[in-house]
């Protein structure tokens with residue numbers, strides 16, 4: 001069997017390990033905490049992140065990066081986006097030569113405004129043809145329950161995307177290939193911000209007209225920025241764009257939507273952070289995406305207002321009022 005290292009033992013790192021195991025790979029998960037590795041090895045369960053779901057025998061875990069990475073020709077990164085840069089140096093000494101690096105992360109780095117593949121390229125100093133992204137409507141719990149879903153594997157080198165597609169194609173997981181890494185990453189990061197916004201609207205008690213309006217204008221905003229930066233517009237209409245946007249904005253399983261909903265109910269940002277250990281990437285990426293849009297000269301009202309709310313400078317009700325009272329304009333520019 002071919003070996004894959006999955007660096008990060010949260011919900012998605014663990015669920016994607018199950019996909020890889022079902023696809024015929026031997027999987028070694030690196031867990032930040034020893035007790036998570038022990039739970040996976042001894043009880044065949046990640047009791048912190050996916051309780052009650054049995055992991056296949058071909059998934060093991062370790063707290064030691066060297067053991068996780070030994071012999072792995074594919075290395076999957078699944079830590080929170082804002083921690084990637086500080087984590088990479090711990091892994092790099094143990095990378096096999098020519099290993100392919102795959103990002104599962106959906107965020108934009110604060111400060112540098114870099115996508116995760118850009119952070120990897122910079123810190124690991126590897127060719128873009130060896131860096132790939134997996135992104136799509138893939139809520140971890142549903143994937144771990146083996147409910148059918150599709151996704152996108154994107155890499156500038158199409159043969160690498162095809163190799164990864166084969167490695168993660170399983171009876172319940174159907175990956176499509178793409179060469180549009182930029183479009184997939186922007187779609188994945190932006191939908192988290194839109195889901196925060198939709199969650200806020202839901203928390204305020206608004207219904208489906210409101211959420212559908214926000215989802216649609218969120219897609220327009222995402223496509224505007226992605227196209228300005230050079231993405232293929234069709235990527236945003238695909239699984240890594242519209243597909244993920246719909247799943248995340250509609251599902252109570254989404255951490256971003258739930259985060260927004262709690263704000264809509266009146267909790268403070270600090271209270272929401274304190275209520276969960278799981279990452280809601282949009283709460284950080286709203287700020288970097290807003291800055292990215294400003295830099296590109298793009299109108300991004302959803303990113304801008306969500307950032308204002310998360311920074312505590314605006315209430316959720318004021319955000320909704322600001323959206324509806326914006327200057328009238330044509331739908332299609």
Ligand SMILES: NC(=O)C1=CN([C@@H]2O[C@H](COP(=O)(O)OP(=O)(O)OC[C@H]3O[C@@H](n4cnc5c(N)ncnc54)[C@H](OP(=O)(O)O)[C@@H]3O)[C@@H](O)[C@H]2O)C=CC1
Nearest residue numbers: 009010011012013032078079083104105106139140278279
């Ligand atoms: N969950 C999902 O449905 C999906 C998530 N994603 C993306 O995958 C990425 C990972 O998310 P997910 O697995 O869901 O996150 P979780 O919140 O479920 O888990 C986070 C994981 O990262 C670890 N971690 C937290 N902080 C740090 C740090 N500073 N350095 C290293 N490790 C850290 C946690 O370890 P510890 O337990 O020790 O805190 C835990 O293993 C995100 O970018 C997310 O957007 C993409 C698709 C689906």
Ligand SMILES: O=C(CO)COP(=O)(O)O
Nearest residue numbers: 136137138139254255256
């Ligand atoms: O990316 C996801 C689904 O594709 C998961 O979304 P959340 O991080 O909001 O849970």
